[in-house]
Amino acid sequence: MNSLLAPLFARRSVRKYLDKPIPAKVVQDALEAAMAAPSANAKDPWEILVVQQPETLARIAAGLPYGKMLARAPLGFVICGDLQRVNGQHLSYLLQDCSACIENLLLALSMLGLGAVWLGVHPREDRMAHLRELFHLPEHIVPVGVVAAGYPDETHPPRTRFTAARAHRERW
Ligand SMILES: Cc1cc2nc3c(=O)[nH]c(=O)nc-3n(C[C@H](O)[C@H](O)[C@H](O)COP(=O)(O)O)c2cc1C
Known part of the structure; x- marks a missing residue:
């Protein structure tokens, strides 16, 4: 693992959090990183709900x-995409753009000293319906994923899951 990439390998799913408040600046920094993600035709279809109310x-x-x-x-983030704004109104681009956004968010939170985990929503109809109902999401807003975050109360070592057989050089 190249040490230049250390922050990337250090990002691990963290599922236990300290009861410690998150400064507003940290949330803002993480959001700015999330919205720096690549996006098809730079349509930036993401819409991010930031949630800190325990209830x-x-x-x-x-x-x-x-x-x-x-x-x-x-702290939690609900990452949604806007079907009216995404490139060509394609659901696939919405999912790709929002996934890039979520990965940027996870990397930023980790680099800022927080622990976080991606919680799958799309394409599970029951989970999407739950979020639609809870937040009264308009029809054209698609819930893609949720991120739970906080200062970590567990640690996992940096790693890659590199498998040589999964990399195909020049031909299949
Ligand atoms: C689309 C997606 C959905 C996921 N859903 C969940 C989930 O519902 N609950 C959970 O604990 N982890 C979830 N994860 C986290 C994975 O379990 C985790 O990334 C994987 O085990 C690799 O571990 P690492 O993140 O520490 O590298 C999800 C990850 C992705 C990309």
Whole structure:
């Protein structure tokens, strides 16, 4: 692992958080990083709900079968995409752009000293419906994923999951 890439390898899914407040500047920095992601034709279709109210975090978590840690997190992000703004109104571009946005957000949170985990939403209809209902999302807003975050109360070593056989050089 090249040490120049250390911040990237250090990003790990963190599911336990300290009861420690998150400065507003950290949230702002993370949002700026998220919205620096690549986006097809720079349409930037992302819409990000920032949630810090414990009751709202618990309500989101109630609809995520593998996202219960969000109820014990001090910070959550719901990343959605706007079908009316995305390149060519293609759902696929929306998902790709929002996924790049989520990865940027995870990397930024990790680099800022927080721990975070991506909680899958799209394409699970029940999870999408839960978020649509909870936040009264308009029809053209597609919930893509949720990120739970906080100062970490567990550590995982940096790693890559590089597998030589998965890299195809010049030909399949
Ligand atoms: C689309 C997507 C959905 C995921 N959903 C969940 C989830 O619902 N709950 C969870 O605990 N982790 C979830 N993860 C995190 C993965 O489990 C994690 O990234 C993977 O195990 C690799 O570990 P690492 O992030 O520490 O490298 C999700 C990741 C992705 C990309």
